[in-house]
Amino acid sequence: MDSKRQQKFARQIQKDLGEIFQRDARSHFEGAFITVTDVKVTPDMGIARVYLSFLLVKDREGTLELIRGKTKTVRQILANRIRHQVRVIPELQFFLDDTAEYAAKMDALFADLVIPPAPAEEE
Numbered sequence: 001m002d003s004k005r006q007q008k009f010a011r012q013i014q015k016d017l018g019e020i021f022q023r024d025a026r027s028h029f030e031g032a033f034i035t036v037t038d039v040k041v042t043p044d045m046g047i048a049r050v051y052l053s054f055l056l057v058k059d060r061e062g063t064l065e066l067i068r069g070k071t072k073t074v075r076q077i078l079a080n081r082i083r084h085q086v087r088v089i090p091e092l093q094f095f096l097d098d099t100a101e102y103a104a105k106m107d108a109l110f111a112d113l114v115i116p117p118a119p120a121e122e123e
Contacts, residue, residue, distance in 0.1 A: 003043070010039040013048050013090070016081045017074070021052075024077055028070060032057045037097040041090065048090040051097035060096060067094050 002010070014036050021034040033055040040049040057063050067074070071092050079089040
């Protein structure tokens with residue numbers, strides 16, 4: 001269970017990273033539309049696990065590796081935005097968020113499911 005401080009810090013990082021990926025650094029990532037779906041922060045606020053979702057991208061793993069390669073640049077841009085609000089700029093770890101794919105897979109499984117009608121009960 002995250003503390004309120006961790007949750008507030010994670011929301012701030014999610015908001016700022018979202019703006020960075022949408023506006024500031026979009027050209028760095030081949031014009032991919034990148035969404036920050038979730039951020040989890042360690043209790044010491046030293047590491048932020050950032051979950052990303054991609055649109056208009058054919059090679060999601062390749063784009064994720066590109067982002068991981070530019071982690072230092074993204075962290076510097078983030079530091080310039082939040083340096084007056086926090087003491088420590090967290091290390092960023094990027095992960096692929098496959099929640100949408102998982103939900104689509106579950107929907108397809110449920111759509112294919114055939115449930116026979118219940119037998120009629122006589123009174």
